[in-house]
Amino acid sequence: MSKIIIYSLLPRLWGNDCLEPKPWGSYEENGSGKLSDLDERALAYIRSLGATHLWCIGLLEHATATAWAEIPADAPDMVKGIAGSPYALRDYYDIAPSLADNIDKRMQEFEALLERVHRSGLKLLIDFIPNHVARSYHSDAQPAGVVDLGADDDTTKHFDNQNNFYYFPGEALHLPQGGSWIESPAKATGNDCFSAYPSQNDWYETIKLNYGVDYLGGGHQHFDPIPKTWLRMLEILDFWASKGVDGFRCDMAEMVPEAFWGWAIPQLKERYGADLCFLAEIYQPHRYSGYLHAGFDYLYDKVGLYDTLRAIMRGECSASAFDTARDAVASDQPAMCYFLENHDEQRIASDFFAASPLVGIPALGASLLSGGNPYLLYFGQELGERGMQAEGFSGVDGRTTIFDYWSLGCIQRLRADYKGGELTKEERHVLESYQQILGIAQSEPLIASGAYYGLNFAQGVGYDADRCLSYLRYDDEAYLLVVANFSAEAKKLSISLPNFILEHISLPSNTPLLAEDLRTGERSITALTSYAPWQISVEDYGLELIKLTKLQD
Missing domain, CATH: 2.60.40.1180 (Golgi alpha-mannosidase II)
Known part of the structure; x- marks a missing residue:
């Protein structure tokens, strides 16, 4: 296979067999999929889609309203949903307890998954969330000798390039919804909200990490001496790369200075090989070349090709706009990762997008076959998942929840035998079309070369x-x-x-x-x-x- 095709999924949802999940349901009520549900049959199915890489979302321990033995629940005002957001990490070095059959052996279960993935012929990508952490962040699983984030910070200073966080000395945090969470001095919020008063629309449950940019001091960069956050992040990336993961989907990479990536990525590729993959979530085309130059292999093409295809599929612009969007990135095009769905976007078949999965078939072919650049396929897309359920925090928004304990009927029907016998007629049609087109993408030399x-x-x-x-x-x-x-x-x-x-x-x-x-x-x-x-x-x-x-x- 010569074209990278990344299949992304949430293990929490993939293996959940709850037939009637309850909106806002707890772990005890709705259950959760496990790492073990990504067994040999599941991985063989993913391979049947032409996939070369599996990206598992929500692997690392994150803020949650669920308490586990010796692991307390987070304050309710610090959690989005009951399960919690996979992008509000509580420990960079640990696995989410909800994904383990045996909580005490959750790291061993992850290592077993990694071995299964490699044995199946796939490579494994995990999320690296470099810009922010949960307000409750504290690692109890980091290697000996590694200093925890914020442990050595001088909290009397708003900014210091040796601090991991930004502070508001003398001010306590004021959350928009109130609550019991106490934070004094307040720390800056993850979406670059430099105030002790984040709004409901801010990422109020997260803390912004300090990479040596003094945002309130004119945005000046202080990279000498090397900021301590750079060292901590390199240690985290090294930890997971040393376990054998094959790459990182880097969340909101554009909120972290290019200089950090240009410093860290070459070191990691030198240690673990040039094939160690770095995919950046990025939305600013004028910065694409800078992040590629810094070492990223691939970048999201969201504001270009995705937005254009969405408009074409909805009849809001001419199909001829495809060429303009594809060519707009010029020589960077081979590094652009195309997609029609991901965990942030609405489902094609939802009432908010196209209301039918059939519209996705020509869009899949047009984008997938247009070049050798990578492609991202979101689980359930190939079955026509609609994302039209009121799961809880997510609400009815045309997306599949990342915040709640939930299950997807189409995935349950698929997992019944992985042969499509339980799928509806429309689900089988969509799946067979996707499998055929994805197979052509991998078997036809003209696509890659x-x-x-x-x-x-x-x-x-x-x-x-x-x-x-x-x-x-x-x-x-x-x-x-x-x-x-x-x-x-x-x-x-x-x-x-x-x-x-x-x-x-x-x-x-x-x-x-x-x-x-x-x-x-x-x-x-x-x-x-x-x-x-x-x-x-x-x-x-x-x-x-x-x-x-x-x-x-």
């Missing part, structure tokens, strides 16, 4: 450029035509290939070609000319994939 040429701009009468997208992947000997129909109506399209296109792709007019429909296997002999448009029929929400290979003399 070919060049891209968008065709929408050159089309005229007989082509619907608003609802259809066409492009070529090609090399010197073969060509893959991708045609995606984002309309609820079947289309008969006339696709023109003017001489300047044929010349650009080194395909002389009337060259004999073997045409193979990669979805049906049908073959025929054809030739492309500049004067006779190619006639293509595409079903509603359809995807046509035609490979053309030059015939040998």
Whole structure:
């Protein structure tokens, strides 16, 4: 497999077999999936989707309203939901107790999962949350000799580059909802709220980490001597890399200075190999090149391709906008990680997005097959999960909760036998379509190594450029035509290939070609000319994939 495909899931939800979860339900009422539920059958299924990497969300111990033996619950006003947010870490060095069959052996259970993942042929990514921690952060699992975050801070100073946190000396924290949590002096809040009075819309349950940037002092950078937070974060990354994890999805990486990444990532790659993967969650295109230069392998393409595809799928903009969004990042495009869903975004099939999973099929093909760059697939997307339940803190918002103990019916039906026997007719159709398209992405060399040429701009009468997208992947000997129909109506399209296109792709007019429909296997002999448009029929929400290979003399 030559294209990175990352399958992401929450173990807390993946293995939860509760048939009737209760909104705002406790661990005792709703239960939780376990690391052991990611067994050999589950991993084989993930591999069947063409996945090369598994990203498990919520592995590390985070703030929660659930108490465990010798592990107290967090203050209710410091927890979002009952299970709690996976992005409000309580201990960088420990595993979430809810995921373990035996709490006392939760690290051993993680190590067993890592071994299973590698044995299945997958690589494991974990979250690295570098910008903030839970207000209750305290590690009782860190290695000997490692100093806990904040333990040596001078709390009489708002800023010191040797402090791990930012303080408001003489001021206590005032939470928007009140509560019993006492913090004095107050610390800055994770979303860059530099006030002792965070609002309900702030990440009030988290503390901002100090990387040597004096935000209230004009944003000046103080990187000499090396800030202590840099050292602590390198120790954390080293801890998990030494266990054999294959990479890190770095949460809100753009809220941490590029200089830190440029200092830390090369050291880790030198120790553990260039294949140690770093994927950045980032939303500022003007900073893409800087973070790639700092050592990141891949970056989220959210504000470009995702937002554009969402608008296309909803009929809010022309399908021709795809090419503009794809090309906007220029030479950085091979490092952009595409996705249609993730834990922050609404489900395609939700009423807030497209109200049907079928719209995702042409969008999957259009984005996945457009290049060799990585692709992120969120669990349940391939089954048409709707995200329309009132789980608790999450509410009915078209997303799958990351804050609550919950279960997904489509995943339960899938896990019944991993053969689709329990799935609904629509779920099976969506899954089979995804498996086929994802398989083509991994088996077709033109996806990873070919060049891209968008065709929408050159089309005229007989082509619907608003609802259809066409492009070529090609090399010197073969060509893959991708045609995606984002309309609820079947289309008969006339696709023109003017001489300047044929010349650009080194395909002389009337060259004999073997045409193979990669979805049906049908073959025929054809030739492309500049004067006779190619006639293509595409079903509603359809995807046509035609490979053309030059015939040998």
